[in-house]
Amino acid sequence: MANRLIGDLPKVGIRPVIDGREKGVRESLESQVMDLAKATASFIEENLRFPGGEKVECVIADACIGGVAEAAMCAAKFKKAGVGVSLTVTPCWCYGTEVMDTDPLIPKAVWGFNGTERPGAVYLAAALAGYTQKGLPAFGIYGRDVQDSGDTEIPEDVQIKILRFIKAGLAVAQMNGKSYLSIGYSSMGIAGSMVDSGFFQDYLGIRTEFVESVEILRRIDENIFDQEEFNKALAWTKSNCKEGEDLNSKENQVDRKRKEAEWEIVVKMTLICRDMMIGNPKLIKKGFYEEGLGRNAILGGFQGQRQWTDYQPNADFTEAILNSSFDWNGIRQAFVFATENDSLNGVSMLFGHLLSNTAQIFSDVRTYWSPDAVKRVTGKVLYGKAKNGIIHLINSGSTTLDATAQQRDADGNPAMKPYWEIAEEEAQKCLDNTSWPPAIREYFRGGGFSSQFKTDGEMPVTMCRLNLVKGIGPVLQIAEGWTVQLPEDVHKILDIRTNPTWPTTWFVPRTTGKGAFGDVYSVMANWGANHGAISYGHIGADLITLASMLRIPVNMHNVIETDIFRPSAWASFGEEKEGSDYRACANYGPLYGIK
Numbered sequence: 001m002a003n004r005l006i007g008d009l010p011k012v013g014i015r016p017v018i019d020g021r022e023k024g025v026r027e028s029l030e031s032q033v034m035d036l037a038k039a040t041a042s043f044i045e046e047n048l049r050f051p052g053g054e055k056v057e058c059v060i061a062d063a064c065i066g067g068v069a070e071a072a073m074c075a076a077k078f079k080k081a082g083v084g085v086s087l088t089v090t091p092c093w094c095y096g097t098e099v100m101d102t103d104p105l106i107p108k109a110v111w112g113f114n115g116t117e118r119p120g121a122v123y124l125a126a127a128l129a130g131y132t133q134k135g136l137p138a139f140g141i142y143g144r145d146v147q148d149s150g151d152t153e154i155p156e157d158v159q160i161k162i163l164r165f166i167k168a169g170l171a172v173a174q175m176n177g178k179s180y181l182s183i184g185y186s187s188m189g190i191a192g193s194m195v196d197s198g199f200f201q202d203y204l205g206i207r208t209e210f211v212e213s214v215e216i217l218r219r220i221d222e223n224i225f226d227q228e229e230f231n232k233a234l235a236w237t238k239s240n241c242k243e244g245e246d247l248n249s250k251e252n253q254v255d256r257k258r259k260e261a262e263w264e265i266v267v268k269m270t271l272i273c274r275d276m277m278i279g280n281p282k283l284i285k286k287g288f289y290e291e292g293l294g295r296n297a298i299l300g301g302f303q304g305q306r307q308w309t310d311y312q313p314n315a316d317f318t319e320a321i322l323n324s325s326f327d328w329n330g331i332r333q334a335f336v337f338a339t340e341n342d343s344l345n346g347v348s349m350l351f352g353h354l355l356s357n358t359a360q361i362f363s364d365v366r367t368y369w370s371p372d373a374v375k376r377v378t379g380k381v382l383y384g385k386a387k388n389g390i391i392h393l394i395n396s397g398s399t400t401l402d403a404t405a406q407q408r409d410a411d412g413n414p415a416m417k418p419y420w421e422i423a424e425e426e427a428q429k430c431l432d433n434t435s436w437p438p439a440i441r442e443y444f445r446g447g448g449f450s451s452q453f454k455t456d457g458e459m460p461v462t463m464c465r466l467n468l469v470k471g472i473g474p475v476l477q478i479a480e481g482w483t484v485q486l487p488e489d490v491h492k493i494l495d496i497r498t499n500p501t502w503p504t505t506w507f508v509p510r511t512t513g514k515g516a517f518g519d520v521y522s523v524m525a526n527w528g529a530n531h532g533a534i535s536y537g538h539i540g541a542d543l544i545t546l547a548s549m550l551r552i553p554v555n556m557h558n559v560i561e562t563d564i565f566r567p568s569a570w571a572s573f574g575e576e577k578e579g580s581d582y583r584a585c586a587n588y589g590p591l592y593g594i595k
Contacts, residue, residue: 066099174298181209300337391524
């Protein structure tokens with residue numbers, strides 16, 4: 001499984017640090033310290049993969065680090081190896097600032113082994129104080145229970161923090177140096193599609209690439225795509241993407257010839273948008289070197305509405321297929337491709353993808369349905385997780401097909417899985433449970449086809465959204481909850497009131513009885529934009545850790561407080577966690593920003 005973007009995947013650097021006093025102290029610790037580093041590396045490599053399926057690799061310093069010279073040797077090795085995240089481990093006292101990692105752009109953590117024979121915890125406190133004093137935020141990892149000297153077992157609470165830190169740190173490293181591909185620009189005045197290059201560069205290390213939508217027409221007209229793959233893709237589409245009922249009024253319906261032409265266009269659009277993101281060596285062989293290189297885009301977005309969709313078929317098919325974990329070439333890593341070029345929702349999707357390795361749902365956060373409103377409209381009472389109300393997640397037919405909830409976890413529950421765990425029959429079920437009605441031409445004058453399905457199963461999910469606030473910068477919202485199934489008759493009555501040609505996910509956030517999570521209505525009322533990115537699993541704590549690395553404060557979440565893991569310096573900005581988060585992020589500024 002090859003990394004489809006330019007540049008090597010980042011590695012994890014493990015830094016074993018040691019008391020440098022020779023003639024007894026250091027010698028007695030060498031094996032213990034290095035064994036702890038090796039055990040940590042093995043644990044990480046056994047438990048983490050990249051979204052492309054590649055296993056995470058660790059690099060260990062050549063020798064234990066007892067002072068500044070060995071710290072410099074380690075830094076040189078890490079630089080050559082492409083280390084993107086640094087974890088220091090030790091069971092003993094070390095010389096605080098002399099052995100620290102001082103690279104300001106690499107996320108860093110220190111695990112101070114909780115043992116009584118040697119003061120690993122004392123070193124941890126000294127090291128974190130040094131990092132805080134020098135303005136280098138670092139995460140502190142300290143096990144709750146005392147371990148015996150020489151024990152290389154990693155306690156469960158330490159495992160959780162290590163994995164949370166490494167996943168977030170690798171997400172930071174994977175974004176750095178990549179691109180956001182903006183095809184077109186602002187869609188219907190949506191603020192998120194007014195792509196802010198400064199935000200992308202300063203906070204994410206991502207460059208912004210702008211290409212006019214007319215480039216797609218040029219590539220269609222001049223056959224700048226792989227004709228052989230197009231033939232394969234069109235045949236696959238005709239076999240697997242069943243056309244749904246045409247719900248347009250008679251005067252807005254088009255003939256079969258026009259529909260066939262639209263199918264060909266949307267398939268070509270899919271090939272072309274993918275090629276624009278990551279390139280295609282077959283285009284280079286055809287003599288299109290520049291086009292074949294692509295834009296090294298880790299994510300992208302398509303404006304569509306309205307200038308394109310008033311004239312050409314919409315990108316619902318393109319967006320749905322790219323965001324899914326499979327296409328005519330088989331099961332593969334999902335892309336991150338935002339509807340309406342909502343770059344901020346695209347970033348939210350990217351966060352979820354890098355942390356969970358799964359396809360992401362892009363949706364309008366469309367409607368809150370109270371229990372009373374549902375009863376009035378349908379005559380039925382909501383029950384189960386839906387009993388206190390539901391949020392209708394739906395948008396113009398571009399949602400990942402993984403969201404049909406036809407995949408299964410190890411216990412047989414509905415799931416959205418990393419692509420390497422998806423079976424062929426599961427991918428086929430996702431396709432079989434999706435239809436593609438012709439787009440409603442009142443919305444899309446140029447036609448096209450919208451994916452239509454409902455999320456048919458209860459799954460744990462996390463909805464998030466990045467917003468830009470003048471005077472503050474970016475802030476992140478997080479809502480953990482579940483997809484829910486409604487009785488079919490209730491679903492149909494509610495669904496048809498919006499648009500029966502679009503995909504629906506019924507969402508219930510976990511409420512806390514206070515603030516923005518006082519009830520389901522409050523979540524909807526406090527959501528900061530018209531879109532949300534929905535990831536499989538409860539990954540809110542991972543998102544909070546990632547946001548803190550990027551210096552993005554979280555303004556709304558329902559994550560259990562004990563699961564929140566931020567750099568130790570955040571404790572110096574006040575006791576109340578959310579207020580201290582804002583103050584710390586403002587103090588340190590964006591990760592790649594120049595103060």
